[in-house]
Amino acid sequence: MKFGVVTFPGSNCDYDAYAAVKHILREEVEFLWHKSHDLLGCDVVILPGGFSYGDYLRAGAIAKFSPIMDRVVAFAKSGGLVVGICNGFQVLTECGLLPGALIRNSHLRFSCKYVYLRVENDATSYTSACRKGDVLKIPIAHGEGSYYHFEGEIKKLEDAGQVVFRYVDAGGKVTRQANPNGSINNIAGIVNVEGNVLGMMPHPERAVEEILGSVDGLRVFESLRSSVTSTPAVG
């Protein structure tokens, strides 16, 4: 199987994602340049963290008009697996592949630290190596990661099981203190209705080796591998 990591001007977690796939997961991986129109036959596309286009205007707002994004949107709409991490999540909401928006952290500070996430739905391509209720230790690093949507829309997401990760304390409890940015319902990651597009603010690619402080992020990559190798490729 093959992963693709998109590089926008200002991406800064593209090498982390590349290294996690290549050296830890030991799968094939290619960089996909933002000006390219070709996904090079990748089975999974990763939109990495960083500050694409300097986060000018709004985080992710300019990246959605990159040439590669036309291909990514078409790939996602045909059922292809697309994961947006941090800035990648912001790009996915901006281009409409995921509902809602990511706004300034409620405390206005950039937040860079380990947090705990509870797996809320283990039936996705991104969490099949987890069990519902598992608590993962994965770092965040963002200033605009507060997940927002209108009340009725949040209810729809919750009812459909689209909330995949929620910020919790070390014991797995949803608390206000465990919410690092003011996200509604402590939402840290969601999938689209079809389940093939994931956005998450925390960085699984930064938690793939003991020396980094946690290996829990690897579960996301392992889930993706088992999803791709057990189902026929799309796109």
Added chain:
Amino acid sequence: MSGEKKAVVYVRLKEGVLDPQGVTIHKALLQMGYKDFLSVRSGRFFELTVRADGDDIDRQIDEVCARLLANPVIESYSVEKS
């Protein structure tokens, strides 16, 4: 030589969307002693200079507001043309 005209676009967070910057500015005002200010909402504005005879120029201005300058999920916009 075709003339140009300006359009000023105001982008605001929709009602109900938390505006942490506005809240923080409001707190600062209260701390400075301005007790009569009840709330602050922040936003941004853009000055666009366009060809006055551009093809259906008003529609184009509206289109760039919706596609780029504002995020319709959380923001609304208004345009002042001169």
